Amino acid sequence: xxxxxxxxxxxxxxxxxxxxxxxxxxxxxxxxxxxxxxxxxxxxxxxxxxxxxxxxxxxxxxxxxxxxxxxxxxxxxxxxxxxxxxxxxxxxxxxxxxxxxxxxxxxxxxxxxxxxxxxxxxxxxxxxxxxxxxxxxxxxxxxxxxxxxxxxxxxxxxxxxxxxxxxxxxxxxxxxxxxxxxxxxxxxxxxxxxxxxxxxxx
Amino acid sequence: xxxxxxxxxxxxxxxxxxxxxxxxxxxxxxxxxxxxxxxxxxxxxxxxxxxxxxxxxxxxxxxxxxxxxxxxxxxxxxxxxxxxxxxxxxxxxxxxxxxxxxxxxxxxxxxxxxxxxxxxxxxxxxxxxxxxxxxxxxxxxxxxxxxxxxxxxxxxxxxxxxxxxxxxxxxxxxxxxxxxxxxxxxxxxxxxxxxxxxxxxx
Amino acid sequence: xxxxxxxxxxxxxxxxxxxxxxxxxxxxxxxxxxxxxxxxxxxxxxxxxxxxxxxxxxxxxxxxxxxxxxxxxxxxxxxxxxxxxxxxxxxxxxxxxxxxxxxxxxxxxxxxxxxxxxxxxxxxxxxxxxxxxxxxxxxxxxxxxxxxxxxxxxxxxxxxxxxxxxxxxxxxxxxxxxxxxxxxxxxxxxxxxxxxxxxxxx
Amino acid sequence: xxxxxxxxxxxxxxxxxxxxxxxxxxxxxxxxxxxxxxxxxxxxxxxxxxxxxxxxxxxxxxxxxxxxxxxxxxxxxxxxxxxxxxxxxxxxxxxxxxxxxxxxxxxxxxxxxxxxxxxxxxxxxxxxxxxxxxxxxxxxxxxxxxxxxxxxxxxxxxxxxxxxxxxxxxxxxxxxxxxxxxxxxxxxxxxxxxxxxxxxxx
Numbered sequence: 001x002x003x004x005x006x007x008x009x010x011x012x013x014x015x016x017x018x019x020x021x022x023x024x025x026x027x028x029x030x031x032x033x034x035x036x037x038x039x040x041x042x043x044x045x046x047x048x049x050x051x052x053x054x055x056x057x058x059x060x061x062x063x064x065x066x067x068x069x070x071x072x073x074x075x076x077x078x079x080x081x082x083x084x085x086x087x088x089x090x091x092x093x094x095x096x097x098x099x100x101x102x103x104x105x106x107x108x109x110x111x112x113x114x115x116x117x118x119x120x121x122x123x124x125x126x127x128x129x130x131x132x133x134x135x136x137x138x139x140x141x142x143x144x145x146x147x148x149x150x151x152x153x154x155x156x157x158x159x160x161x162x163x164x165x166x167x168x169x170x171x172x173x174x175x176x177x178x179x180x181x182x183x184x185x186x187x188x189x190x191x192x193x194x195x196x197x198x199x200x201x202x
Numbered sequence: 203x204x205x206x207x208x209x210x211x212x213x214x215x216x217x218x219x220x221x222x223x224x225x226x227x228x229x230x231x232x233x234x235x236x237x238x239x240x241x242x243x244x245x246x247x248x249x250x251x252x253x254x255x256x257x258x259x260x261x262x263x264x265x266x267x268x269x270x271x272x273x274x275x276x277x278x279x280x281x282x283x284x285x286x287x288x289x290x291x292x293x294x295x296x297x298x299x300x301x302x303x304x305x306x307x308x309x310x311x312x313x314x315x316x317x318x319x320x321x322x323x324x325x326x327x328x329x330x331x332x333x334x335x336x337x338x339x340x341x342x343x344x345x346x347x348x349x350x351x352x353x354x355x356x357x358x359x360x361x362x363x364x365x366x367x368x369x370x371x372x373x374x375x376x377x378x379x380x381x382x383x384x385x386x387x388x389x390x391x392x393x394x395x396x397x398x399x400x401x402x403x404x
Numbered sequence: 405x406x407x408x409x410x411x412x413x414x415x416x417x418x419x420x421x422x423x424x425x426x427x428x429x430x431x432x433x434x435x436x437x438x439x440x441x442x443x444x445x446x447x448x449x450x451x452x453x454x455x456x457x458x459x460x461x462x463x464x465x466x467x468x469x470x471x472x473x474x475x476x477x478x479x480x481x482x483x484x485x486x487x488x489x490x491x492x493x494x495x496x497x498x499x500x501x502x503x504x505x506x507x508x509x510x511x512x513x514x515x516x517x518x519x520x521x522x523x524x525x526x527x528x529x530x531x532x533x534x535x536x537x538x539x540x541x542x543x544x545x546x547x548x549x550x551x552x553x554x555x556x557x558x559x560x561x562x563x564x565x566x567x568x569x570x571x572x573x574x575x576x577x578x579x580x581x582x583x584x585x586x587x588x589x590x591x592x593x594x595x596x597x598x599x600x601x602x603x604x605x606x
Numbered sequence: 607x608x609x610x611x612x613x614x615x616x617x618x619x620x621x622x623x624x625x626x627x628x629x630x631x632x633x634x635x636x637x638x639x640x641x642x643x644x645x646x647x648x649x650x651x652x653x654x655x656x657x658x659x660x661x662x663x664x665x666x667x668x669x670x671x672x673x674x675x676x677x678x679x680x681x682x683x684x685x686x687x688x689x690x691x692x693x694x695x696x697x698x699x700x701x702x703x704x705x706x707x708x709x710x711x712x713x714x715x716x717x718x719x720x721x722x723x724x725x726x727x728x729x730x731x732x733x734x735x736x737x738x739x740x741x742x743x744x745x746x747x748x749x750x751x752x753x754x755x756x757x758x759x760x761x762x763x764x765x766x767x768x769x770x771x772x773x774x775x776x777x778x779x780x781x782x783x784x785x786x787x788x789x790x791x792x793x794x795x796x797x798x799x800x801x802x803x804x805x806x807x808x
Contacts, residue, residue, distance in 0.1 A: 005266055008210070008614075012217030015618030019626065019695045020221065027702045035707060035714040039721070049696070057688045064611055079392060082259045089221045090251070096229045101237060108237040115241070190685060207468055210412075214419030222423065281594060284461045291423045292453070298431045303439060310439040317443070409670060412614070416621030424625065483796060486663045493625045494655070500633045505641060512641040519645070 003070045006081060010067070013085050014060040017092060021052050024096040044102035048116075051179050052095040054186035055120060059088055059127065062157065062189060066131050071142045080130045087123040094119045102175055113175035114168060120182055121164035131157040160185060205272045208283060212269070215287050216262040219294060223254050226298040246304030250318075253381050254297040256388035257322060261290055261329065264359065264391060268333050273344045282335055286328040289321060296321045304377055315377035316370060322384055323366035333359040362387060407474045410485060414471070417489050418464040421496060425456050428500040448506035452520075455583050456499040458590035459524060463492055463531065466561065466593060470535050475546045484537055488530040491523060498523045506579055517579035518572060524586050525568035535561040564589060609676045612687060616673070619691050620666040623698060627658050630702040650708030654722075657785050658701040660792035661726060665694055665733065668763065668795060672737050677748045686739055690732035693725060700725045708781055719781035720774060726788055727770035737763040766791060 025045045028038040063084075073081070094116040101112035134140055135150050163185050171178035227247045230240040265286075275283070296318040303314035336342055337352050365387050373380035429449045432442040467488075477485070498520040505516035538544055539554050567589050575582035631651045634644040669690075679687070700722040707718035740746055741756050769791050777784035 005213075009213055009217055009262060011611075011615055012214060012618060013221050015615055016218055016221040016622055017224075018691075019619050019622040020224070022623075022626070022695055022698050023225070023629070025696075025699045027699070027706050029706070031707075031714065032710070033713050036717045039717070050692075053692055053695070057691075060615060061684065075392075078263065085220075085259075086252075086255055089255070090224055090227075092224050093227045093229070100229050100231070101233075104234070107235050108233065111238045111241070190681075207415075211415055211419055211464060214416060215423050218420055218423040219426075222426070225427070277594075280465065287422075287461075288454075288457055291426055291457070292429075294426050295429045295431070302431050302433070303435075306436070309437050310435065313440045313443070409617075413617055413621055413666060416618060417625050420622055420625040421628075424628070427629070479796075482667065489624075489663075490656075490659055493628055493659070494631075496628050497631045497633070504633050504635070505637075508638070511639050512637065515642045515645070 003067055003073050006073050006078065007064075007067050010063060010081060010085060011060070013089055014056055014063070017089050018053060018056040018060075020092045021049050021056075021095055024092060024099050025049055026099075041103070042099070045099040047179065048095045048099040048102070051183045051186070052091050054183060054190075055123075056088065056091060058186045058189045059084075059123065062127065065153070066134055066157075069141050069145050070134060071140060074137070074140065077130070077133055077137075077140065080126065080133055084123065084126040084130055087119060087126055090119055091123070098175070098179070109175045110171060110173075113171035113178045117164065117167040117171045117178050117182065121161065121168055124160040124164040128158050128161050156189075160189075205269055205275050208272075208275050208280065209266075209269050212265060212283060212287060213262070215291050216258055216265070219291050220255060220258040220262075222294045223251050223258075223297055226294060226301050227251055228301075243305070244301070247301040249381065250297045250301040250304070253385045253388070254293050256385060256392075257325075258290065258293060260388045260391045261286075261325065264329065267355070268336055268359075271343050271347050272336060273342060276339070276342065279332070279335055279339075279342065282328065282332045286325065286332055289325040289328055292321055293325070300377070300381070311377045312373060312375075315373035315380045319366065319369040319373045319380050319384065323363065323370055326362040326366040330360050330363045358391075362391075407471055407477050410477050410482065411468075411471050414467060414485060414489060415464065417493055418460055418467070421493050422457060422460040422464075424496045425453050425460075425499055428496060428503050429453055430503075445507070446503070449503040451583065452499045452503045452506070455587045455590070456495050458587060458594075459527075460492065460495060462590045462593045463488075463527065466531065469557070470538055470561075473545050473549050474538060475544060478541070478544065481534070481537055481541075481544065484530065484534045488527065488534055491527040491530055494523055495527070502579070502583070513579045514575060514577075517575035517582045521568065521571040521575045521582050521586065525565065525572055528564040528568040532562050532565045560593075564593075609673055609679050612679050612684065613670075613673050616669060616687060616691060617666070619695055620662055620669070623695050624659060624662040624666075626698045627655050627662075627701055630698060630705050631655055632705075647709070648705070651705040653785065654701045654705045654708070657789045657792070658697050660789060660796075661729075662694065662697060664792045664795045665690075665729065668733065671759070672740055672763075675747050675751050676740060677746060680743070680746065683736070683739055683743075683746065686732065686736045690729065690736055693729040693732055696725055697729070704781070704785070715781045716777060716779075719777035719784045723770065723773040723777045723784050723788065727767065727774055730766040730770040734764050734767045762795075766795075 026042060028035060028042075031038045070077075094112070097112045098116045101108040103109075131153065135154055141150075163181065167178045167181040167185075170181060228244060230237060230244075233240045272279075296314070299314045300318045303310040305311075333355065337356055343352075365383065369380045369383040369387075372383060430446060432439060432446075435442045474481075498516070501516045502520045505512040507513075535557065539558055545554075567585065571582045571585040571589075574585060632648060634641060634648075637644045676683075700718070703718045704722045707714040709715075737759065741760055747756075769787065773784045773787040773791075776787060
């Protein structure tokens with residue numbers, strides 16, 4: 001399959017998933033004069049929107065850093081890409097979960113954070129697998145990419161999974177800390193050394 | 203009509219339908235300490251999300267295997283394509299229905315599975331008609347496709363409808379078995395011999 | 405503005421609006437053994453889904469029949485296109501309204517049908533204005549289109565508005581008849597003489 | 607990153623956000639003979655739909671006026687673009703908020719208008735930053751754009767932020783007046799002198 005198809009479909013899913021996040025933010029009903037107060041109370045909604053937006057935006061950018069160097073897509077790569085999309089398009093659900101239960105403290109908050117971190121971890125694992133498959137099948141890659149460049153990307157794209165995994169462990173103790181780790185990873189990938197568009201070799 | 207238009211619009215509908223599936227997965231309200239339990243209870247939601255995701259992903263891939271070989275689209279082909287999209291974009295609804303009623307057992311569960319299997323069958327029939335029309339109007343096809351290749355695709359693309367039909371019959375007795383058949387068909391289409399991208403002839 | 409931009413954005417709105425229609429079809433809650441009965445009772449939902457799907461599909465096809473012949477888009481044309489999209493992206497709302505109130509009979513049913521027909525009329529008027537503007541500014545059109553062809557399209561594209569207008573009047577007396585007129589118009593446009601892709605001149 | 611990627615993803619988000627607006631318009635439940643009355647009562651929904659539709663349409667058009675002149679996108683520009691999308695994809699939420707609380711008068715109405723105007727202001731600021739960054743890094747711009755043209759666009763694209771800011775102040779006193787300012791700004795940008803497609807220099 002030509003990679004432009006793969007790309008257009010994946011971009012569509014990323015764009016829709018990122019835009020559906022807003023449906024998670026509630027409009028309090030019949031709040032009357034307590035509206036400002038109730039809106040302030042639902043701060044986890046805004047936080048969850050922001051973190052999930054960042055995560056999906058980074059997936060989109062990193063996905064391009066992979067697909068741009070593909071000459072074509074074979075069947076296992078298509079399957080791995082769908083595995084990535086399966087978890088990415090799920091993200092609005094744990095986002096709603098965190099938005100709903102993050103203020104509660106105790107067990108419900110940790111359950112929500114655990115599922116959030118777990119979804120992100122599966123998404124990170126899927127992305128790592130996608131890159132590893134592509135980088136080990138050099139016939140799929142276009143020639144422009146040097147060995148050193150491939151090794152550098154491998155380091156960067158595989159650092160995500162263990163850190164997402166860490167966010168699962170942390171979620172058992174503190175939901176906000178778990179989200180902070182996920183947000184920090186997104187910021188790392190957005191920075192120049194984050195592997196997306198490594199200046200000279202681009 | 204140029205086929206790239208047909209393709210872009212169809213891909214848009216596939217990408218949106220697949221991403222809307224997540225809206226079906228509920229966030230329990232006010233579950234408190236029973237959150238983990240309630241989330242576990244709604245396992246049919248996760249199963250329905252997974253199966254519908256697979257089915258739409260496979261439609262997308264098989265759709266490309268057809269459209270990639272079209273030189274142009276005439277009016278009946280456009281109409282058949284819209285008939286396919288009509289059923290595909292409906293999929294989130296039977297998915298919600300199965301997610302809601304699959305735990306209940308008895309009649310409601312079977313009604314939900316019946317409608318789910320029925321929607322998939324109509325989608326499979328529409329896809330079969332689309333391929334049959336295209337393959338019988340050789341002027342619409344690009345020359346690259348050999349007779350043997352067309353015959354092979356016809357076998358593969360028409361196997362879907364009777365198997366989806368079987369899932370309707372099975373739904374009368376067992377909802378999980380009906381979903382299992384639909385999932386197995388999706389996995390079959392994802393395998394190399396499943397007709398999507400038959401190695402040498404691609 | 406290059407017309408491919410206009411087209412991609414418009415197609416995106418058409419694809420999303422057509423796929424959002426499914427959110428209108430309800431899943432009865434806690435219906436138990438009455439599930440089949442309750443699903444049968446909400447037949448106006450299925451009818452409204454079908455008619456709105458047809459209408460948006462036809463707008464998409466006719467829109468291409470216009471934009472394909474444009475060389476470029478100036479500001480008034482962009483504004484008219486946005487006016488068309490404003491009414492098209494509204495369609496899921498009157499669709500939900502009809503689905504909810506069509507069984508009720510009496511005033512509520514007629515109010516719902518009136519708003520449905522009114523939205524379609526405004527959409528038809530917007531489409532007519534778009535075509536008229538394009539056809540009167542020949543510098544926007546590519547040369548391939550003959551005078552006779554333009555006249556033929558003008559007849560076809562302007563027949564929609566009065567018929568949609570008729571569906572408003574009919575809605576005052578019978579909601580089903582009003583929907584039937586709208587559906588019949590969509591079927592007319594789908595037929596070969598419906599103006600979308602007039603064989604020889606394509 | 608090639609700008610066509612940036613453009614396709616951004617256009618996707620714009621198209622989805624503008625089409626999701628319709629989900630905000632309610633269908634009254636069980637209104638019976640009071641349906642027409644209840645539909646009339648929810649006029650702020652229609653107003654909010656219209657204004658938000660206009661605003662997103664204008665962002666889309668102005669975004670193209672920027673991206674069309676970009677040769678490539680570097681990392682800060684990508685980040686600024688995501689900052690713009692973050693606020694744009696949020697717009698359906700304040701739109702629902704205004705639709706829900708605008709009739710109430712008093713504090714809730716002003717809170718809703720304040721958040722609406724605040725979201726638009728952040729969006730306007732993000733757009734201004736995007737243009738300023740692009741215009742100050744001439745290596746990102748294609749050569750066709752003259753100094754005078756750049757200065758003209760800078761004036762036009764930076765006029766948005768202070769006017770959106772004004773709509774925040776006005777929201778403290780009158781919600782309708784605040785929305786009117788936002789709508790007027792959208793109309794200004796839609797007019798020929800609004801900077802989007804300045805005839806001769808294009």
